[in-house]
Each structure stands twice: as C-alpha cells, then as structure tokens.
Amino acid sequence: MVSRADERAFAQWWWTVDRVLLGALLSLIALGVLLSLAASPPVAEKLGVGSYHFVIRHAMFAVPAVIALITFSFLSPRQVRRVALVIFAVALVGIIVTLFMGVEVKGSRRWIQIAGLTVQPAEFVKPAFVILTAFLFAEGSKRADLPGRLLAVFLLAMVIAPLIAQPDFGQAMLIAIVWSAMIFLAGLQWRWVFALGGLGFGGIVSAYLYLPHVTARFNAFLDPSSDKNYQINRSIESFIRGGWFGEGPGEGIIKRRLPDSHTDFVFAVTAEEFGILACGLLVLLFAVVVLRGLMHAFKEPDPFVRLALSGLMLLFGGQAAINMAVNLQLMPAKGMTLPFISYGGSSLMAVALEMGLALALARRRPRPVRFTTERSMREAFA
Numbered sequence: 001m002v003s004r005a006d007e008r009a010f011a012q013w014w015w016t017v018d019r020v021l022l023g024a025l026l027s028l029i030a031l032g033v034l035l036s037l038a039a040s041p042p043v044a045e046k047l048g049v050g051s052y053h054f055v056i057r058h059a060m061f062a063v064p065a066v067i068a069l070i071t072f073s074f075l076s077p078r079q080v081r082r083v084a085l086v087i088f089a090v091a092l093v094g095i096i097v098t099l100f101m102g103v104e105v106k107g108s109r110r111w112i113q114i115a116g117l118t119v120q121p122a123e124f125v126k127p128a129f130v131i132l133t134a135f136l137f138a139e140g141s142k143r144a145d146l147p148g149r150l151l152a153v154f155l156l157a158m159v160i161a162p163l164i165a166q167p168d169f170g171q172a173m174l175i176a177i178v179w180s181a182m183i184f185l186a187g188l189q190w191r192w193v194f195a196l197g198g199l200g201f202g203g204i205v206s207a208y209l210y211l212p213h214v215t216a217r218f219n220a221f222l223d224p225s226s227d228k229n230y231q232i233n234r235s236i237e238s239f240i241r242g243g244w245f246g247e248g249p250g251e252g253i254i255k256r257r258l259p260d261s262h263t264d265f266v267f268a269v270t271a272e273e274f275g276i277l278a279c280g281l282l283v284l285l286f287a288v289v290v291l292r293g294l295m296h297a298f299k300e301p302d303p304f305v306r307l308a309l310s311g312l313m314l315l316f317g318g319q320a321a322i323n324m325a326v327n328l329q330l331m332p333a334k335g336m337t338l339p340f341i342s343y344g345g346s347s348l349m350a351v352a353l354e355m356g357l358a359l360a361l362a363r364r365r366p367r368p369v370r371f372t373t374e375r376s377m378r379e380a381f382a
Contacts, residue, residue, distance in 0.1 A: 013074055016363040021292045022073070024285055025355050028340040029066060029348075031282065033059050036343055039269040040262035042255055054262050054343050061345045065352035072356025073363070077305055080357050081135055087353070088128035094121030095162045102166075108335075110166050111346075122163060122171050123350035127357055129159050130315055133179060134308035137186040141303060149183065169207060169214050170334030174318055176200060182311045186303075221332035234258050235268035235327045239276065246275030262343040264335060267327040282341070283324070289355075290317035296362040305361050312358040316351070 033055070040054035047053075075083065094112060098121060102109035111118045133152050140148015156179050163172040180196055188196075207214040220228035238254045241247065252272040255261040261269050271279050293313035300306040316339055323338040325331045337347040 009074065013363075016365070017073055017359055018292060018296065018362050021289060021362060022359060024288045024292070025069060025340070025359075026066065028285055028289070029062050029069075029352075031285075032341045032348070033062055035266055035270055035341055036262060038249060038252070038273050039255060039266045040343055043259065043262050046259075057345070058343050058348070061348045065340075065348045068349060069352040069356040069359070072353055073359035075357070075360040077302070077308075077361060080131060080308070080360050081304075084128040084131035084357070087124055088132055091121045091125035091128060092158065092162075094119070095125060095159075095166075097121075099162060099165055108166050108168060110168055117345065120344075120346040120350075122166075122168055123346045124353065125159060126171070126175060126315055127312060127350065127354035129155065129175060130178060130182070130311035131308045131357065133182055134304055134311055137182060137307055138302075138304035141186065149186075152179070152183065164207075164211075167211060167214075168335075169211065170322070170336050173204075173334075174315070174322065174336070176203075177318060178311055178315045181314050182307055185307060185310055217332040221329075224329070229329075231258055231260060231265060232326070232329050232333065235265050236329055238265075238268040238272035239328070242272040242275050244275050244277055246271070246273050246278060249273055263337060264323065264333075264342065265327055266342050267324055267338055271327075286317065286320045286339075289313070293358055293362060300361075309358060309361045312354055312361070316354060316358075 036058040037052075037055050040058070041051040044051055044053040072083070098109050098112050101112060103111045103113060103118060110122060111120050113119075133155060136146075136148040136152040136155065138148070140146050140151070156176065159175055160172050163169075163175070180200065183196070184193055208218050209215070216228065220226040220232075223229075224233070234254050234257050238252070238258075241254060242252075250273070252269055254272055255269045258265050258268065267279065267282075270282065290313045293309055293316075297306050297309040297313065300309065319336055320339050322331065322334055322336050323342070326333050326336070337344050339351045340348065
C-alpha cells in the first residue's frame with residue numbers, strides 16, 4: 001500500500017494521477033489485444049504469415065505502449081511542453097520525408113521504414129501539435145507582444161500542407177477540427193467562429209473539386225452501390241448479423257471478407273462476434289476517457305493546461321468517433337484507426353504518448369493560495 005506521506009516519485013504520482021482515467025485507458029489497451037485476436041487471424045492467413053502474426057505483434061506493441069503511457073504521465077506541464085516541441089519537430093520532418101522516401105500504400109505516402117519498422121509520423125505530430133497550439137493560445141492571451149493566434153495559424157498550415165500532399169485528408173481534417181475547437185475555447189469571437197466555419201466548408205468543397213482521392217471517396221459515400229464501398233457494405237452486414245449479442249468469439253464469417261478487419265474495421269468485427277451491446281460498452285469506455293479528461297480541463301485555472309487537455313481529449317474522442325462513423329456508413333471512409341483497438345504500432349504508440357501527456361496534465365497539483373485580508377490569513381492557519 002502506498003502511503004500519502006511517502007515523498008518518493010511513484011507515491012506522489014499515485015496520489016495525484018486520475019486512477020479512473022488510467023484504468024479506462026489500460027482497459028482499452030487490453031481490449032485492443034483481445035479484439036485483435038478476433039479480427040486479425042483471417043487477414044494473417046490470407047497473407048501467409050501465420051494466424052496469430054498480428055495478434056503477437058499487437059501484444060508486443062502494447063507492452064511499450066503501457067510503459068510510455070505511465071512514463072509520460074509523470075511529467076510536469078513545463079516538461080510536457082518541452083517534450084511536445086521535440087516530438088513535433090521530429091514528426092514534422094518525418095512527414096516531409098515520407099513525401100519523397102515513403103512507402104506507398106493505396107496511392108498515399110504516409111509511412112517510412114525505420115530500422116525495419118514501418119512508422120507513420122502523422123500519428124505522432126497530432127498530440128504535439130495540440131500542445132504547442134494550446135501554448136500559443138494561452139501565451140497570446142497573456143502577452144500583448146506575442147501574436148499567439150497568428151503563430152497558431154502558421155503552425156496549422158505547417159502541418160496541414162504536407163498531410164494533404166501525402167494525401168491524408170482524414171488526418172488533416174481531424175487536426176483542423178480540433179484546432180478550431182481549441183481556438184473557440186480560447187475565447188474567439190463568434191463572428192470569427194462563423195468565418196472559420198465558412199473557410200472550413202470552402203476547404204472541403206475545394207478538396208472535393210480538386211483532389212481526385214477525396215472526390216472518389218465522397219462519390220462512393222453518396223452511392224452505396226459503388227464497388228468502392230465493398231468494405232463499408234460488409235461492415236454493415238457485420239452489425240446486422242451480430243445483432244444485440246453477437247455470434248460468439250471466433251464465429252464471425254464476414255470478417256474473412258474484410259481486408260482491413262484488423263485495422264479500420266475492427267469495430268465491425270466486434271459487432272459481429274460480440275454484438276451491438278459490446279460495441280456500446282466500448283463506446284462507453286471511450287466516453288469515460290473523454291468526459292473525465294474534459295472534466296479536469298474545465299476545472300483547471302491554468303489556460304495552457306485547460307486548452308491542451310481539452311485538445312488532447314477532443315483529438316482522442318474525434319478519432320474514435322470518425323472510425324466508428326465510417327464503420328456505420330455515417331461518413332466517407334477516412335482510413336483512420338480506432339485508438340488502442342485497431343492494429344498498428346505507430347497508432348498504438350502515438351495514442352499512448354498522447355494519453356500519457358493527458359494524464360500528466362490532468363494530475364492534481366497544489367493551487368497557490370491568495371490572502372486578501374488579515375482575517376482570511378488567520379482563518380487559513382486556524
């Protein structure tokens with residue numbers, strides 16, 4: 001048992017970290033390994049790499065992910081900013097390198113090979129971008145000599161431009177949405193909110209008109225009978241076949257016709273084998289993480305911590321919502337993983353880093369006490 005009087009680093013961490021939030025995150029990581037066991041064997045068998053190839057790799061990545069989650073949660077807000085700056089610089093360089101040396105998959109260059117591992121730098125740039133944006137918004141509101149919002153716009157352009165060039169419109173859209181939410185929370189006037197909304201709508205229309213990759217996906221979404229909707233249609237079949245309680249572990253058959261059952265469509269496999277109720281419980285677990293994090297953010301007096309924690313939670317929840325919406329044919333396919341659940345080493349490690357930083361910002365810290373009168377001082381020490 002860890003004593004509250006213990007002054008060692010672990011004891012201080014244990015009594016200040018949000019253990020409910022930590023437990024929910026560890027539960028998601030464990031469920032990711034379990035659902036990989038259900039979703040990945042058919043894909044592995046088709047590739048001829050052994051039935052449990054992806055399960056083993058997912059479990060192997062889960063171990064350093066847990067270590068990263070806990071390690072980063074020890075950081076102070078100042079250390080969080082410094083770590084974010086380093087990660088952002090390295091990841092942004094990685095994104096640019098992928099444009100020239102990246103591995104092309106389905107017409108996009110999003111991955112690079114590093115020491116035998118395939119890494120997607122965009123996954124790591126997202127949490128770092130959110131934290132740096134929060135710092136610019138917070139400092140800009142306190143210092144008249146710092147054009148925080150203008151620098152944040154420049155930072156957004158730095159990230160969005162190479163992502164669209166890859167092309168990775170889904171990640172670019174998610175980052176833009178989170179950035180817009182953060183600038184609204186930072187106190188943007190309503191007229192600018194509507195202006196940004198119009199600009200965003202114009203960007204989506206322009207992407208549809210001038211980016212063939214985006215045009216094809218939107219057209220496929222609007223035409224359910226399109227051949228490009230093969231996986232989406234199989235996903236809907238999974239929900240119908242699974243019903244409320246599912247067919248049982250290992251009893252899914254539609255997953256054998258889903259090429260991305262272990263990545264983008266693991267939510268559909270969950271529906272077929274474990275049922276819609278299990279999907280609801282998974283959604284509830286994501287909701288606990290997001291709402292718990294936002295609860296801490298709204299109570300936080302420090303503008304940087306409040307904005308950074310809100311942004312990280314919106315990023316985490318937004319990515320999960322987009323993945324689930326695609327599985328349910330509620331929006332065009334985005335090629336976005338379900339955090340902690342989908343197979344993918346880059347995604348798993350990046351989300352663990354993201355939530356480790358969120359845990360660090362959500363930790364309880366002593367508040368400065370201000371005494372305005374002699375009476376209040378006497379009462380405080382009485």
